[in-house]
Amino acid sequence: MLIGYARTSTLEQKASLEAQRESLRALGCERVWEEQVSSIAAREALSEALSFAREGDTLVVTKLDRLARSVKHLGELIEELEGKGVSLRVLDLALDTSNATGKLMMNVLGSVAQFEREMMLERQREGIAKAKAEGKYKGRRPTAMEKADEVRLLLADGVSKKEAAGRLGISERSVYRIAGDSG
Template sequence: MSGQRIGYARVSTSDQDTSIQVEQLQTAGCDRIFHENASGSSQNRTQLNEMLNFIRKGDTLVFTRIDRLARSLRDLQNLVHDFQQKGIAIKATEQPIDTNTAAGKAFLNMLGVFAEFETNIRKERQMEGIAKAKTSGVYKGRKPISEDVKKEVIRLHNDGVKKVEIIQLLGVGRTSVYNTLKECR
């Protein structure tokens, strides 16, 4: 019995959605599709982890482009190695990737190098833009939280509320909560 076609779709930012990728994966005949909104470098890719637990020997993992699966070459190589060990084939709908051939494996690695290069270039441009904005006085960073919010963070923490819950309850950033608690020690 041949395995299932398992799809994986991912977008990086909250203003994007996976609908176009999901349509392509449905057209490619995927039996089940995992999709999420998470940075490729994020360790919290819950749908990727669910897919990794679900996929079985003989299955084929299908995605649209290699950068939807992994952002770094190391991450890609680790995933591909794990898939090969489990007997799982890899296919992309927009790129000629077939890990059953030497050329397909080479092409996969080349695409991984270029995806990582693209990510690094984007980060450099972003940092250059921020530095330029700071120099011209346009970029001020995030507005600090008020003293009242800081007091509420401390009160909730002292009442035994977890940091993650404080972040959700007050709608403040993770760093603000951690820095506030660090200051009050």
């Protein structure tokens, strides 16, 4: 059985999720799990797809970065799949781990993908450092601190810290910080 898995990082990427779903269905995936979570968040749909997969099945993804967050994570997933007798197919790379060549190429491409990600993050850090040095990057505006007076008024009126946070749309931690409490 072909089992599909589709993922996007944000809710704004609905078109990408739909495109992945269409590609997986067109290939013949009988079941498709999908979710919209970042790669570092818990991915329940992926866990469900892995649990569902049985010997002889193939897990299909449209792109490698939709599945694994790192080479290590990719290795762990492939090991789990192999342990169950399940192969992995990545459509945009035409890779299939049901054969030795596919397994080799998956490891090589996973390493390249991780390298690219690390280089992108390094360039991003360099860009931010340069912008800060030029005075162009100030970071995020401290929105919670702008509401400090409102927080103090609500607390003085007997409103709980949790309720004040909810009413003002800021974190409870920020309310504690404004109130001067440690937690």
